[in-house]
Amino acid sequence: MSRKIALLLFLLPLTWGIAKIKDPRTMEFPARLDFTPHQVDRFSLSNGIQVFFVEDHELPVTGITFLIDAGKNRVPADHAGLADILVDVIAKGGSNQVPKDILQDSLDRFGASFTGSAGTEEATFNLHLLSEHVPALLPLVVGAIRDPALPQNQLEVNKRQYLTSYQGRNDDPRSVAPRVFYKLIYGDESPEAREVTPVCLENITTEKLKKFHQATYRPCHIMIGVEGDFDPKAMLNLLERCMGGWQEPEAEPPDEAPLYTDHTSPGVYLVHWPGSVQSSIRIGHKGLLRDDPDYAASRLFCEVYGGGWYARLRKEIRVERGLAYVASGSISTNFEEPGVFRGVCLTKSETTLEAAKLMLEIISDLKTEGITQRELELARSSWLASFPAYYAEPDQVLSDRMEYAAHDYPIDFWDRLPDKIEPLTREDVNSFAAEFIKPRDLIIVILGDSTAFDGSLSELGEVQIIDPEVY
């Protein structure tokens, strides 16, 4: 053994455990990780209610979600708010077996939260609690969903809360601009955009709640998801005992209203807001369906357009010019009807026109010139490497599986996406962008103090004035 080798062998244990400093710019990693999301088990109760389980025994807590096909789109426009109020009255109002006060005392006594909300297509209830309290509380909660008491006092509280919100609807400009934008995009009677007005609230009565509940809260409309620390066999038995005997009612559910209810002329809409020191600019048009063949290409497009840290909107408006703190964009997708293509920017009054023009230029450039090869590679690399983060927590996997199942999509729709993203080329994304972006369809909403703008909005097109008091 030479002296050099001997010295090396002597020093080796001393250097063991000391990492070498590397340059982060040159570190290389595999593009994708081997990753299997949390396992979701699927069952059916005897009456057909679908049940999804994800076990996770690290913490002694359980979350139970009830997804019910009883969203805003099953309510007529002049009853807007009914689906939302029903959810709240159920969550707080108790059942015909366990009245309101006892339900609330019971939930609070065990530190449980039972909340709900109505989305456009589904109503959702969530119960979160310590696992040891599931047997005691689940029957009470199911009772409220299945056979709600709908107490008049609770309905009154909810109606007054909505009335309170309606009265302050124009107090904060940050909530006015999106309201106007979505009304223009979808039409003001759309379940995505309609407002809960005093007239609607007048129309909502206990009888109407009861009728809507009987027609829409039915086994074939319900899915249940359970995640956390529970024994699946015991949980399935408990759910069967609580819900298995629930039979389909005779009443037919009301039809679903379309999301796009009106055709608004593209163009420039101004909401003049005297005294505002910052303008809100929203630009967009109809978006995509989730099962659009170009869905994968649209995800990469979104990264480059307005989703990523270094997306065009952020880079050119915020980083390069300091014109905004918020400058972002996306294409949302729905299951049954298209979502919305949108861009958002908040900028001081004196740079309103400059920022709006820049947004339009970016959109136009993406249509005509498309994204660069470098942008494609960055977006793809980012998307593929961050894929596991989408499924990081069990509740994310659960809600995703339930959502796709509810709309008769392949339950592993999202899992298949990396294989579709990976081979995409710049041409794929650019041909999508060229076809998808329709400058003539763009609706441009600008809320701000027009007397302080850096020019006339008519440079963007014919300007129509929106009065937020009546719109």
Next chain:
Amino acid sequence: MKNLPRILFAILLGLIPLMGIADTYTDLEERVVEHELPNGMRFLIFERHDAPLVSMVIMVKAGAVNEVTNKTGLAHFLEHLAFKGTQTIGTTNYKAERKVLKELDAAFQVYHTAKQKGADSATVAALYAEFKQKQEQASGYVVQGEFSEIYERNGGSGLNASTSCDYTNYYLTLPSNRFELWCAMESDRLANSVFREFYSERDVILEERRMWIDNNPYGLLYEELQSIAYKAHPYGHPVLGHLSDIANLSRQDVRAFYETYYVPQHMSVAIVGDVDADEVIILIDAYFGRIPSKPDPPELITTEPGQPGIRRVLMKKGKSPRLYMLFHTVPGGHPDELTLDLLSIVLISGHSSRLYRSLVEEDKIASNLYFVRGNHSYGGYMRLVGFPMEGVSAAQLEEAVLEELAALEENPITQEELDAARVRWKVWFYYRFSSNSSLAFYLSWYDRCKGGWCELFDGVEEVEKVTCQDLMDAAERYLDPDKRTVALMEVEDE
């Protein structure tokens, strides 16, 4: 009737076996691996192998509380600039760039001073042109967005930072096989940040302030509340900074703050996810061990004197009244914090809580209301946020809240209420563990800004020791109506 739930649960719990088989909180506590470097920087590692991800939070005990008059907004400004790169990341040639940055700052100061002193417009315009020319020159060396782009390319999610009164924290989730990348990036950022693109970022920050405060009636109301709640302590200043201060801060100010307060012994880092603690420690030693030791920052001397009376501010805007009511409490890490948590649960958390049931459901005076517990290092608060029901003024809601608080004396907190609050507190406790990023935040926050990370777990036993009398004493001591600070938003006059 009130005993029915208890009877019902006794029956149900007797009939059905318990469903959970999870670890207890002590098992969770034992999984935390603590590691401290010779430079004083502390690391907390929690292995969790569910998904190939790791979340990191760097908690720097440097916030708006460390700012002085004329320099408010500095901690937040620094947080923005900390994404602009280092001496190696974000530049094509740092040596040359450094020279131009100095010239750029000098050009700005000349222009700015001339403008402030009312120089003639031609002079100001000429100086502005020189400044812009230097800015153009400096931007020639910038590799824009390289710092965030490296993370983005490597699948970083949730990349961001936030600044509060007491701390600034930088957070990110990465695929766990790229943990070393984070070590390389962050150890560089904490030691070698270069605050380039200063002037364009200032415009971004001004837009942020407009969004949260100046163009937001409730943001303005909150800023007013904060300013009257503290007459001496820097907690009275907005974290975003005053408009005039932001406009006058310099790159040198940011550099000085960074050098003074971003010291390793004032940083705690939590790493939660699919990593091996032993391997992590090897990398931490190598990368973060490079950060040199620095002197301790100056201590904050000012303490807020006791509040001698009621402070209030009234704004009239829009059609939605709003009530903020603040009571000073205790500094972070004080034993009464837990008691105050439970008190706020009894009073206002849950639909059967005293204030919610009485003011929302029975009297229909409030549309909603809740408490915010400000767990600040130098002095916390309980802030009630109330949304009056339509037709009710903020002042009327204020009176109703005070009546409810006064009723505590005649109708003391019961053992039943305390027991329920304890369970709710435990649910909160466990939900802090529900995601890697949440746990990383709480571990690092408790470690740096409270009494140490163990305190996060100590509460589970301590909560059992709190008595009803403790809650009543805390209510009397801290919720003193004669020492309240109130901000009212009332309906604008027609």
